[in-house]
Amino acid sequence: MKKQTLKKIIPAITLFMALIAFNSCGNNNNASNGKSPDSNNKEIVILGAGSSFDYPLFSKMFDEYHTQNGIKVNYQSVGSGAGISQLTHKTVDFGASDAPMKPEQENDAGAAVIHIPITAGAVTISYNLPGFDQTLQLSPKVLADIFLGKITKWNDANIQAVNPGVKLPATAIVVAHRSDGSGTTNIFTDYLSKVDADWKSKVGTGTAVNWPAGLGGKGNEGVAGLIRQTPGAIGYVELAYAIQNQMPYARIQNQAGKFIQPSIESVTAAANVDIPADGKVLLTNTTADEGYPISGFSWVIIYKEQKYGDNTRAKAEALVNLLNWMIHQGQQYSADLDYAPLSEAAVNVGAKLLESVTFNGQPLLTAKQ
């Protein structure tokens, strides 16, 4: 009896798998148009993808928005670059990125896109110095030299010079950086390129760069693990991650010459500068007096003309209203999750940008707000 069933089961499984294979082949074509033309009558689901940095905040925001307005938002935390590419392939309604799109990426997009600043974050410099319990201070030059591998000991005269009255140990410095491509790396390397000519010519800015020194860890947790484990280590992690995991972090000297502690307030302060109308500004090396210099916006990116493919007006409206809610009411959830709320300047620019979004040439936002 057992043999019998087995003999029946094997071909059945084979058949089943073949069916699945065929099915998934067929489905491939339909996957992109999850939004069918008659979605007017159905529940609207907005699809987004991108930055993993935004994910905890977005989860909270979208959950609240769903309970308040009944509109579902499906966000995939796949990384900024992948989010942009999904937007470009029009498989999602919005992309989220910690770096603005590059000119070549905007070319790929085929039509005008807009960048709406959605939240701000910062990159902190964390370290592991056993027996050292003061807060480390770093100047831009010293920071760049450490990551370039020029300064190799903690008691180096250059580090000592910006930390007067503090005794630093003679431990070797172990640099830890991200091994995966990341918006965090982009902000950090952008900062170093701005403050140090040597860094700019040797390494440059990017989501992944050719590191002159150090070890790579995957994700914030990977870098944090390296820092925790290795005496003498120094590395960069996101502010929210550093706060939640109670890691020590250094005060960084800003353009005004002040040593600024990274915090939600100092990041919001960094964003209180003149923001260009397109919202694409990197906040690194801010001119703000009390601003933390390694801060950056995260953007939601959408097409300016929403009539493409089989997108409907109802859906485009829902998307714009959602984003408008996110930059206004949605900001109240930032601080609890250790994100910096948008500065007023940033909210104004974002609102202006949303007003410019059209469907078939007609503006979408004015309808409701």
Place this chain on the structure above:
Amino acid sequence: MAYPITQPTNNLARTPKTGLVVNNAAQKEKLQHKKAFRAIRFEKIFKGGLPFTGILILALFTAIGLTLVIYAFPSVKALGFSFFWGKVWNPVEHIFGGFPFLIGTLITSFMALIIAVPFALSVAIFLGEYFPKGWLSGFLKGAIDLIAAVPSVIFGFWGFFVLVPVIRNIEFKLGLPANGLGILPAALILAMMIIPYAASLATTMIKMVPADLKEGAYALGATRWEVLKNVIIPKSRSGILSGFLLALGRAIGETMAVTMVIGNANIIPTSIFSTGNTMASVIANEFSEADSPVYFSALIELGLFLFVVTLVINMIGKTIINRTKIS
């Protein structure tokens, strides 16, 4: 298929015993026929399904290869052959050389194999020849098979939190830059991961050596060691090597555990304490944020490269196995 023949005779024998109504006999026979036909039909479908699934696998393999080639094309065009021996991987300047990763992959996986072989062979001899039965061997076998079932990220964790600090201490005592990550922990972790693959096939092969061969050798006055050395190992050699090849393939493709302990520095390793990176690890790390077409394509070309390297190593391995075969 035994079913259509045995079942009716069974039933005929049973009918008088259970005292079923005679009228039902004809009906029953009809049912039996129906069942038999159904069984034959099923067999036909099954027979037809077999080559179909076989071809499906082959087609999938070809499709994967083709996809890699097509997507790697922009990078091949932009970088040419410099991709294979270029030593710099700089996404900012769009310079992509895969050579450091090739070296990283080959060094870690072959080192892992060299470390794993003595252990795998001892386990196989112990379980295959000395204690093929009994609770201890059953327990050991289960434990070794369980290693194969542990997710690689767990090995990575263990390596990062246990092995790396130990190696860091050793480096510190040797006066080297002490961070603990690099080629050595990666190879050690890989060795642990591949032992079950190498050992379980070798155990089966050693068990399969015919008893009369061994008894013949004993009858000629050979000691156990001599039988092992001159009869068992040579007879099962090609099978044992197949197991090692399988293990090596596993080591070459391993990603997660390696990326957690190798240090992810895009340089050519200079010693076993040096950091490095492997092809699989680079792809996994940088894929999601590859933001320009050439960068993306270069990562796919790296995947193609890995694909080819695995194929070549497998082919060399197969030749060696065939040469060492004793029929």
